[in-house]
Amino acid sequence: MTTNDNKTMNHHLQNILVILQQIESISEDQKAMINKSLNDADKELVILAFKLDRTEKVKRTTAILLEETIDELEQKRKAIEETNAALTKSLDDLKAAQAQLIQSEKMASLGELTAGIAHEIQNPLNFVNNFSEVSYEMIDEMWEEIEKEDLEESKALAYDVKSNLEKILHHGKRADAIVKGMLQHSRSSAGVKEPTDINALADEYSRLSYHGLRAKDKSFTADFKTDFDPNLPKVNIIPQDIGRVLLNLINNAFYAVAERQRNLTSLSNLSDLDNHYEPTVTVSTKNLGDRIEISVKDNGNGIPEEIKNKIFQPFFTTKPTGQGTGLGLSLSYDIVKAHGGELKVETLEGEGTTFNLYLPLNIAK
Numbered sequence: 001m002t003t004n005d006n007k008t009m010n011h012h013l014q015n016i017l018v019i020l021q022q023i024e025s026i027s028e029d030q031k032a033m034i035n036k037s038l039n040d041a042d043k044e045l046v047i048l049a050f051k052l053d054r055t056e057k058v059k060r061t062t063a064i065l066l067e068e069t070i071d072e073l074e075q076k077r078k079a080i081e082e083t084n085a086a087l088t089k090s091l092d093d094l095k096a097a098q099a100q101l102i103q104s105e106k107m108a109s110l111g112e113l114t115a116g117i118a119h120e121i122q123n124p125l126n127f128v129n130n131f132s133e134v135s136y137e138m139i140d141e142m143w144e145e146i147e148k149e150d151l152e153e154s155k156a157l158a159y160d161v162k163s164n165l166e167k168i169l170h171h172g173k174r175a176d177a178i179v180k181g182m183l184q185h186s187r188s189s190a191g192v193k194e195p196t197d198i199n200a201l202a203d204e205y206s207r208l209s210y211h212g213l214r215a216k217d218k219s220f221t222a223d224f225k226t227d228f229d230p231n232l233p234k235v236n237i238i239p240q241d242i243g244r245v246l247l248n249l250i251n252n253a254f255y256a257v258a259e260r261q262r263n264l265t266s267l268s269n270l271s272d273l274d275n276h277y278e279p280t281v282t283v284s285t286k287n288l289g290d291r292i293e294i295s296v297k298d299n300g301n302g303i304p305e306e307i308k309n310k311i312f313q314p315f316f317t318t319k320p321t322g323q324g325t326g327l328g329l330s331l332s333y334d335i336v337k338a339h340g341g342e343l344k345v346e347t348l349e350g351e352g353t354t355f356n357l358y359l360p361l362n363i364a365k
């Protein structure tokens with residue numbers, strides 16, 4: 001209510017008062033009562049006018065504050081959108097960097113295998129070359145016997161040639177399998193599970209790892225043992241991924257025993273016990289009914305208790321700078337988890353370490 005409205009209202013009240021005063025039938029007490037009521041009404045109207053005026057000011061102030069708040073919120077919304085965009089880009093960059101690191105880790109492990117692969121391929125190639133040369137000579141002998149019409153000798157030579165060709169085929173396939181395994185290890189996983197002979201996979205990577213280490217350090221020797229469960233069925237896994245896990249665990253085992261052997265060799269006062277230290281790595285498999293167990297055991301230095309809980313963390317490594325990325329066990333742990341399995345470690349400092357890999361027994365059909 002404005003000031004003019006208030007004056008108008010007061011004017012009307014005054015008119016009412018004047019009219020009432022001119023009525024003779026109203027007693028003085030009634031007139032006084034009416035006059036008091038009108039005065040009280042006038043006061044109330046004044047107060048109401050004040051409140052309405054204050055409310056109007058509050059509304060105007062609130063409207064201004066609301067408009068400022070809306071502007072501030074809009075600015076914050078834009079800032080949040082820009083931050084989200086930056087975070088999304090950072091996440092994409094991190095994913096790309098992670099993929100690159102994983103590929104680098106794979107190629108690093110493949111590089112360590114190069115000598116072992118060369119050794120493994122050389123063996124079947126030697127067989128192929130030797131049996132080829134012998135078969136070539138035997139065919140010449142067979143023609144000579146045919147010309148002599150010695151049918152029995154010709155048949156015997158033909159049988160020997162066939163036997164040699166079977167051996168050539170066997171070793172050729174062996175070399176082919178090694179190359180395919182190398183290619184599988186180097187390329188990105190297709191993420192497709194397939195029926196896999198775990199014993200063959202473990203045996204393959206065990207030998208490649210051992211010969212690779214031997215090629216790098218001719219002085220290194222180790223007792224390399226396998227104990228495979230013959231009743232292990234084929235299991236549906238991603239072979240190149242589980243192969244990568246096995247390779248990492250076996251490489252680490254050989255590194256551990258080689259490190260202990262180097263440390264003992266560098267000491268000048270070896271005890272008789274240390275003098276008889278025999279580096280030993282054992283790879284074994286076992287059918288547990290609902291799952292399979294793959295164990296990689298070494299008699300190296302073991303893992304100190306204070307770092308045992310850190311070994312599966314990304315980038316954690318006890319190897320000297322340049323000899324380890326710290327990603328091997330972390331990636332292995334993630335791969336096993338993705339297969340619905342578990343990767344556990346048992347270790348005793350000064351005595352050795354055993355990594356146990358458990359995979360659900362989803363038997364391949």
